[in-house]
Amino acid sequence: MDNHYQLLIIGAGPAGLAAATTASRLGVSCALLDEQPEPGGQIYRSIESVSGQRAQTLGSEYLRGKQLAKAFRDCDAAYFPETQVWSLNNQRQVGILHKEESKIITADQILVASGAMERPVPFPGWTLPGVMQAGAGQILFKSAGMIPDDGVVLAGSGPLLLLLAWQYMHAGVEIKAILDVTPLSNHLLALPKLPKALLAHQYLSKGLAYQKELRRAGVKTKIGVSSLQANGEEYLESVSYNHFSRQQTIETDVLLTHFGVIPHIWLTQSAGCHHIWDKHQQCWRPQHDEWGKTSIDGILVAGDGAGINGARSAEHAGRLAGLQAVYALRVITRQERDEQAVNDRKWMLDDRHIRPFLEAYFAIPDEILATPDNHTIICRCEEVTAGEIRNAVKNGHGDSNQVKFLTRCGMGPCQGRQCANAVAHIVADAGGAPVSDQSHFRGRPPVTPLTLAQLASLSEADTQ
Amino acid sequence: MFKQFSDSTTNTIEVVLNGQAIQVTQGISVAAMILAQGLRFNRTTPVSNSKYAPFCMMGVCYDCLMVIDGKPNQRACSIRVKQGMKIDTQQGVGPALRTSVGG
Numbered sequence: 317m318d319n320h321y322q323l324l325i326i327g328a329g330p331a332g333l334a335a336a337t338t339a340s341r342l343g344v345s346c347a348l349l350d351e352q353p354e355p356g357g358q359i360y361r362s363i364e365s366v367s368g369q370r371a372q373t374l375g376s377e378y379l380r381g382k383q384l385a386k387a388f389r390d391c392d393a394a395y396f397p398e399t400q401v402w403s404l405n406n407q408r409q410v411g412i413l414h415k416e417e418s419k420i421i422t423a424d425q426i427l428v429a430s431g432a433m434e435r436p437v438p439f440p441g442w443t444l445p446g447v448m449q450a451g452a453g454q455i456l457f458k459s460a461g462m463i464p465d466d467g468v469v470l471a472g473s474g475p476l477l478l479l480l481a482w483q484y485m486h487a488g489v490e491i492k493a494i495l496d497v498t499p500l501s502n503h504l505l506a507l508p509k510l511p512k513a514l515l516a517h518q519y520l521s522k523g524l525a526y527q528k529e530l531r532r533a534g535v536k537t538k539i540g541v542s543s544l545q546a547n548g549e550e551y552l553e554s555v556s557y558n559h560f561s562r563q564q565t566i567e568t569d570v571l572l573t574h575f576g577v578i579p580h581i582w583l584t585q586s587a588g589c590h591h592i593w594d595k596h597q598q599c600w601r602p603q604h605d606e607w608g609k610t611s612i613d614g615i616l617v618a619g620d621g622a623g624i625n626g627a628r629s630a631e632h633a634g635r636l637a638g639l640q641a642v643y644a645l646r647v648i649t650r651q652e653r654d655e656q657a658v659n660d661r662k663w664m665l666d667d668r669h670i671r672p673f674l675e676a677y678f679a680i681p682d683e684i685l686a687t688p689d690n691h692t693i694i695c696r697c698e699e700v701t702a703g704e705i706r707n708a709v710k711n712g713h714g715d716s717n718q719v720k721f722l723t724r725c726g727m728g729p730c731q732g733r734q735c736a737n738a739v740a741h742i743v744a745d746a747g748g749a750p751v752s753d754q755s756h757f758r759g760r761p762p763v764t765p766l767t768l769a770q771l772a773s774l775s776e777a778d779t780q
Numbered sequence: 781m782f783k784q785f786s787d788s789t790t791n792t793i794e795v796v797l798n799g800q801a802i803q804v805t806q807g808i809s810v811a812a813m814i815l816a817q818g819l820r821f822n823r824t825t826p827v828s829n830s831k832y833a834p835f836c837m838m839g840v841c842y843d844c845l846m847v848i849d850g851k852p853n854q855r856a857c858s859i860r861v862k863q864g865m866k867i868d869t870q871q872g873v874g875p876a877l878r879t880s881v882g883g
Contacts, residue, residue, distance in 0.1 A: 351839060351858060358838055365807070370785060433840045445821045445833030446781065452837035455857075456782060460805070460812035465783035487785055550831050551820050569781055580840070696835070696843060699827040729842035729853065765842075765853065 317396060317414065317421065321347045323641045324410060324423035325393075326401050326583065329357020330381070330627050331619025332429035333388040334634030335641070340393040342642045347394040347423075349401055349412060355385045357431050358451065359627045362459040370461055373486045375479070377627070378458075384631065403761030404428070404587040406612045411761060418766070418774045425614050425641040428584050428602075429634060432577035432620035435599070436734040437472075437680065438687050438694050438702070440545040442573070446552025450480050450574035463489050464570045469555050471495035471544055472574040474678045475523065480572065482526040485533055492566050494530075494537040495557055497544060497575075499681050506677035513673035516666065538564075546571055575680050578737065579621045585759035587615060593752040596675045597624050598685070599737065600756050606661075608637035616641060625668055632664035685738065686745035694742065695735040697728020702742055709746035716740050716755050729765050732757040782815045793863045798876075810856035810867055811837060811844045819869075822846050822856055826872035847876040 323339050325332045328350035336348045348355075356363040360381025363371075371379055388395075396414060403411035409422050434449040441447065450470065456462040467490035470477050481494055513520060530537065543558040547565075556565040578599035581591060589602045590611035601623040608616040618637040619630035636657055643653040687694075690703030700723045708719045716739050719725060725739055726732030732739075740754040762771075784805065792803040797817065804813045811834040814822055821831035823845050834844040839858045847868040848854040852875065856867075868876035 353860065373785075433838065434836060436841075443830065443832065445831055448834065449836050452835060455837040456812055456815070457785065460808035460816070461785040462782045462808075462812055462816060463785050464781065466781065551833075696832075696841065699825060699830070729845065730840065733840045734836075 317347070317394070317419065318345075319421055321345050321394070321421070321423045322645050323347075323425045323427065323638075324349065324421065325427045325429060326350075326404075326410070327357060327429035327431055327619070327621065328352065328355040328388075328395075328397070329359060329429060329431045329619055329630060330384055331431075331621070331630040331634030331637070332357070332427070333384045334631045335427050335429065335618060335638035336393040337384075337387045337391045338635045338638030339642050340391040342647055344642050344645060344647055346392075347396060347421075348388075349396050349399045349410075351398065351400055353397050355388055355395070355397070356381050358455065359431075360385065361455055366458065367461070370457070374458065374483055380627075400764050401583060402764045402766055404583045404615075405761070406588050406615070408614050413764075413766065413770055416770065416773070418770050420774065423614075425616065425644055427608070427616045427618060427634075427637050427641060428621055429617070429619045429630075429637075430580040430583055430621035431630075432624060433580045433733065435575045435578045435680070436738060437573070437575040437684060438692050438735075438738050439573075439684075440687075440689050440692050441547055441552070443693050443696055444546050444548045444552045445550070446548070446569050447546045447571045447573065450476050450572045451577075453570075453572040454480055454483070457483065457487070463487050466490075466569055467492045468570045468572060469493050469495065469566055469568045470572050470574070471497065471541070471555065471557070473498040473680060474574050474576045475674065476577070477574045478523060478526050478530075480574070481530055481535060485530060485535060491530075491535045492568055494535065495541040495544065495555070496537060496539045497541050497680075497684060498539070498678060500540045502677050502679055505679070506673050509673035509676050513670050516668075516670035519670045519674075544573075575684070576678055577620065577624055579623060580733075581621065581756075582731070582733065582759050582763040584610065584615070584617060584621070585756065586761050586763050587612060589615060589617075591756065593754075594623060595752060596672070598680060599624070606636070607640035608633060609640065614644070625671060629664050629667045632660040632667070635660045636664070682741065682745065686741035687738075694738050695723075695725035695728065695732075697730050697734070698724040698726075700725035700735075705739060705742045706746040709743055714743065714747045714749070716743050716757055719743055720757055726757045731759070731763065731765075781818065781820070784816065793861060795861050795863075795865045795867055797867050798869055804861055806861070808861060809837075810846065810848060810854075810859050810861055810865075812857075813861050814846075814856065814867070821869070823870035824872060829872070846870050847874075852876075
C-alpha cells in the first residue's frame with residue numbers, strides 16, 4: 317500500500333466499484349479500501365463466491381453485481397479488502413487498519429462510498445437474542461448460505477421486507493407471518509407520487525409480483541400492525557402485536573425486523589462535512605452537489621452513504637463522482653467530464669423516479685421512531701432506556717449530545733450508530749421541537765474502536 | 781435457529797468454541813458459525829449481564845463481540861473462521877465466559 321494516491325475510495329459496494337473502475341480506466345492512481353473480504357458491499361455481498369443456486373434464489377437484481385465486480389477486477393485500481401477506516405479529516409488524511417497495523421494515508425481526492433445501514437428502531441424486546449435486522453438475515457443467506465430452520469417472523473416496513481420474504485419463500489423457509497407496520501394512511505399520502513413512480517414502473521411491477529407470489533404460496537401478511545413487541549425470558553420466545561384492535565401472539569425463535577435504511581455517515585461526520593436532516597428519508601445525510609462534492613474540498617460522496625437511492629442509482633452516482641474526481645485532478649477537462657457523464661446522469665434520474673413514492677409509502681410514523689414505552693432500551697451498548705432519555709430532557713437537557721453526556725447513551729462500542737436517530741426522535745418528542753432541529757451525535761475519530769496496540773503501530777513517519 | 785441452505789459447501793475446518801473442538805463450515809463468519817451451532821448468545825452485557833446475540837451482521841452494532849484467539853471485543857460478524865481458531869463467549873467488557881455450547 318502506498319502512502320498517497322490520487323484518488324482513494326472507501327467502500328466496495330456499487331458506488332465504490334463503479335467509481336474505481338471509471339477513474340482507473342482514465343489513468344488515475346486509485347485505491348479502494350473495504351471492510352469485507354470480497355467486493356460487492358452489502359447489496360452484492362459474496363457476489364464472487366456465491367453458488368449458482370443461491371444466486372438464483374436471491375434474484376436477478378443481485379446478479380447484476382457480478383458485472384460490476386468483474387469490471388472492477390479488470391481495472392488497475394489497487395484493492396485492499398479487510399481494511400478498516402477509522403478516521404478521515406478535512407486534510408484528506410485517512411487512518412486505516414490493515415492486517416492489524418495502523419497507517420495514515422493521504423489522497424488528492426477522496427470518495428466516501430460507505431453505503432447504508434438498517435435504520436435501528438427500538439421496540440420492546442428488541443435486544444433479545446433471536447431478534448435481528450432483516451439485513452442480517454439477508455447477509456447470513458448471501459455470505460454463509462444460512463436460513464432460519466424453524467420458521468421466521470418478518471416485521472416492519474419497507475421494500476427489503478418483501479424481498480427477503482420472497483427470497484426465503486424460494487429457499488423453502490417457513491414464513492410464520494409478515495407483520496407490516498406501515499400505517500394505512502401512508503397509502504393515501506403516497507398516491508400523489510404514484511404518477512412519477514410509474515416512470516420507474518419496473519420496481520412497482522416487481523413488488524406487486526413478489527406480493528402475488530407470496531399470497532399464492534399462502535404466506536400471511538398482516539397490514540396495519542402496531543405495538544410490536546418481542547417476548548422472552550432470556551431469548552426470543554414469541555412476538556406479539558396489535559392488529560385491528562386485537563392483541564395477537566406468534567411463537568418464534570427468530571424475528572427479523574426492517575424499518576428502512578439510512579446512510580452510514582460516521583466518516584463524513586467526523587471529517588466535518590456538512591450534514592442535513594432529510595425529512596423525506598427521515599435521516600441525516602451529507603450535503604452534496606450533483607457530482608457528489610461535499611462541503612469539504614476534495615471529499616466526495618456517492619451511493620446510499622450520500623442519501624438513500626438504491627443500488628442502481630449508487631452505481632451511476634459512483635461513476636459521476638469518479639469522473640468528478642478525475643476532472644478535479646485535471647486529467648480530463650470539464651467538457652470531457654460532462655460528455656462522459658451524460659448517460660449515467662440520465663439513467664440515474666430515471667431510476668430515482670420511484671423514490672418519492674417509496675419514501676411517502678414507507679414513511680415510519682413518529683410514534684414508532686420515538687417509542688412511547690419508557691422501559692425500552694434505546695442504547696443497546698450502554699443499556700439506556702427511553703425513560704432515562706425523556707427524564708434527561710425533562711431536566712433541561714434538550715439536545716442529543718447533552719443527553720449523551722448525561723446518560724452515556726451513544727458512548728458504547730457502536731459509538732451511537734444504533735441509537736443516534738432514536739435518541740434524536742425521543743429528544744424531539746419529549747422536548748416538543750421537530751427532529752430536524754436536533755443535533756446528531758458528534759462523531760469523533762477513531763470512528764471504529766481501536767486498541768492502543770493498534771494505534772501504537774502507526775509508524776514514526778506517519779506520526780511526525 | 782438457522783441451518784445451511786442446500787447449496788452450501790461441505791468443506792469443514794476445526795475451531796475451538798468455548799473450549800470444545802468442533803467441525804464448522806469453511807469460509808463463513810464467526811457469527812454465522814455460532815448461529816449455525818445453535819449458540820444462542822455470544823456475550824453478556826457489561827451493564828445488566830443480559831445475553832446478546834448477533835443483530836446486524838454487517839459490523840455496525842457491535843452486539844456480536846467475542847473473545848477470538850484470546851483477544852476480547854472482536855466483531856464475530858466481520859471475522860471469518862480459521863483452522864484452529866479459539867472462540868469464546870465474552871463476559872461484559874472482556875474476559876471469556878466459560879460455558880457449554882448452546883448454553
